Amino acid sequence: MRSVSMPPTACTGLEPGFRGVICASFGAAGDIAKQDTGGRPRHDLHFASATPNTLSDLRTVLGASHVGVRLVLAGPQADIRAAAAVAAECGLLEEEVTLLSDEAGPRVVYCPHCLTTTIDRAAGSEVECQGCATVLAITDHFSRRKGAYLGYSAHAEEAS
Amino acid sequence: MTMTALKTRAHPAVEGGLQLEVTNVSLQTESIISITLADPSGERLPSYVPGSHLVVQYGSGVNAYSLTESGSAPSEYTISVLRVEDGAGGSVAMHRLSVGDRVYVSRPRSAFAPVSTATHHLLVAAGIGITPVLSHARAAAERGIAASLIYVYRPGAGAHVADTRELLGPGLIECTDRGSFQKVLTEHLTTQALGTHLYVCGPAAFMDAVLDQARELGWSPARLHSEAFGAAPLDEGEPFTVNLVRSGVRLEVPAGVSLLETLEKAGRSIPNMCRKGICGECSLSVVRGAPQHRDLYLTDQEKAANTTMMCCVSRSEDPELELDL
Numbered sequence: 001m002r003s004v005s006m007p008p009t010a011c012t013g014l015e016p017g018f019r020g021v022i023c024a025s026f027g028a029a030g031d032i033a034k035q036d037t038g039g040r041p042r043h044d045l046h047f048a049s050a051t052p053n054t055l056s057d058l059r060t061v062l063g064a065s066h067v068g069v070r071l072v073l074a075g076p077q078a079d080i081r082a083a084a085a086v087a088a089e090c091g092l093l094e095e096e097v098t099l100l101s102d103e104a105g106p107r108v109v110y111c112p113h114c115l116t117t118t119i120d121r122a123a124g125s126e127v128e129c130q131g132c133a134t135v136l137a138i139t140d141h142f143s144r145r146k147g148a149y150l151g152y153s154a155h156a157e158e159a160s
Numbered sequence: 161m162t163m164t165a166l167k168t169r170a171h172p173a174v175e176g177g178l179q180l181e182v183t184n185v186s187l188q189t190e191s192i193i194s195i196t197l198a199d200p201s202g203e204r205l206p207s208y209v210p211g212s213h214l215v216v217q218y219g220s221g222v223n224a225y226s227l228t229e230s231g232s233a234p235s236e237y238t239i240s241v242l243r244v245e246d247g248a249g250g251s252v253a254m255h256r257l258s259v260g261d262r263v264y265v266s267r268p269r270s271a272f273a274p275v276s277t278a279t280h281h282l283l284v285a286a287g288i289g290i291t292p293v294l295s296h297a298r299a300a301a302e303r304g305i306a307a308s309l310i311y312v313y314r315p316g317a318g319a320h321v322a323d324t325r326e327l328l329g330p331g332l333i334e335c336t337d338r339g340s341f342q343k344v345l346t347e348h349l350t351t352q353a354l355g356t357h358l359y360v361c362g363p364a365a366f367m368d369a370v371l372d373q374a375r376e377l378g379w380s381p382a383r384l385h386s387e388a389f390g391a392a393p394l395d396e397g398e399p400f401t402v403n404l405v406r407s408g409v410r411l412e413v414p415a416g417v418s419l420l421e422t423l424e425k426a427g428r429s430i431p432n433m434c435r436k437g438i439c440g441e442c443s444l445s446v447v448r449g450a451p452q453h454r455d456l457y458l459t460d461q462e463k464a465a466n467t468t469m470m471c472c473v474s475r476s477e478d479p480e481l482e483l484d485l
């Protein structure tokens with residue numbers, strides 16, 4: 001049981017054992033305020049973007065909350081997908097998480113050659129991996145665990 | 161008794177199963193015995209998923225009993241059986257077994273498996289419902305996963321109480337009256353960390369009450385798991401006709417006889433396992449007509465679609481059903 005000596009959640013203002021709706025928004029996402037929580041207690045969080053630090057805050061909040069809680073994530077795809085992956089790791093189920101994504105926005109692409117992720121802002125079909133400089137073709141294959149699209153070495157099979 | 165049992169043909173539900181020998185019978189309580197079964201030649205038995213059950217033949221009938229061990233590399237199977245005087249006769253027959261008797265059993269069947277991503281198992285059992293939950297508790301202990309158990313039983317009538325105390329220590333909460341159970345349940349349902357899944361087994365009304373309260377407290381259905389061992393016996397139902405459209409055969413299904421039995425008598429072999437509307441194995445496609453759904457497998461949405469039915473228990477709302485057979 002983790003309920004005994006949780007690290008303080010004072011930074012986020014959440015009381016331990018919270019079972020209402022946590023609404024977390026990233027960047028300039030505004031429409032989360034209108035999200036209907038069906039009369040359940042609501043706790044708002046706002047982050048500029050999904051970074052190791054902000055995701056760690058989210059982890060702390062989820063670690064202090066209890067079964068029954070729901071999570072609403074709003075903002076750019078890349079941010080809310082990273083947050084959703086953290087939620088899954090913390091034990092939240094897919095049906096307990098609602099994603100409100102900004103339609104356009106950068107995508108995260110996973111490189112299977114060097115195992116790093118790269119943010120694709122150009123919305124093209126290829127991106128250069130920031131880890132190993134391989135030009136990656138971006139597929140539709142999306143990993144919820146990594147919050148990223150699978151890339152692969154583009155043009156690898158073409159005779160040069 | 162079993163000598164005659166073995167002379168009878170293996171029941172369809174245990175076909176392709178195992179023939180085991182009773183190696184131990186021990187008294188758990190006044191009305192519950194534990195029966196240990198092993199391969200007569202000492203072979204190791206198939207492993208099973210925690211929470212699995214075994215279908216055991218008695219005379220011409222079969223009954224399902226939960227296996228109470230963790231299921232990894234077993235050399236024997238253990239079931240615990242509550243004697244039900246006014247039942248169909250299965251439990252009474254089980255209570256007559258003695259060491260050396262042989263029985264037909266199915267291979268273990270899993271319909272109440274633990275969720276592999278859970279970080280905590282909250283187990284809730286009432287009465288003889290302890291059996292599959294004990295299997296869960298043992299498996300959790302072996303695998304180092306946290307588990308707690310709320311066990312409700314009448315004073316002096318609880319099976320495996322010593323086992324659960326040893327396994328769970330402070331993780332076991334024993335309740336011998338309804339009031340204290342209600343308080344303990346509410347407290348547990350509102351204080352679980354997010355990786356927790358709930359597993360409940362007991363009489364149907366008990367399970368319904370636990371599951372209803374969990375849902376009210378915000379537990380999503382995917383966190384809730386139940387073992388419907390105590391399914392109330394179904395009524396005989398009305399007779400109806402089935403039209404097997406692909407083979408052009410019409411069959412009458414009399415009251416008191418299942419569609420599955422009718423199809424088997426007509427020489428059709430339909431894959432099936434539990435024959436109680438739980439496992440989903442005997443699913444058939446319905447071309448026309450509204451099935452009277454009596455299974456516990458299909459979701460409400462799937463039942464409303466009227467395109468699939470479990471032929472072991474479900475019947476027909478209409479005088480005639482057309483099946484894709």
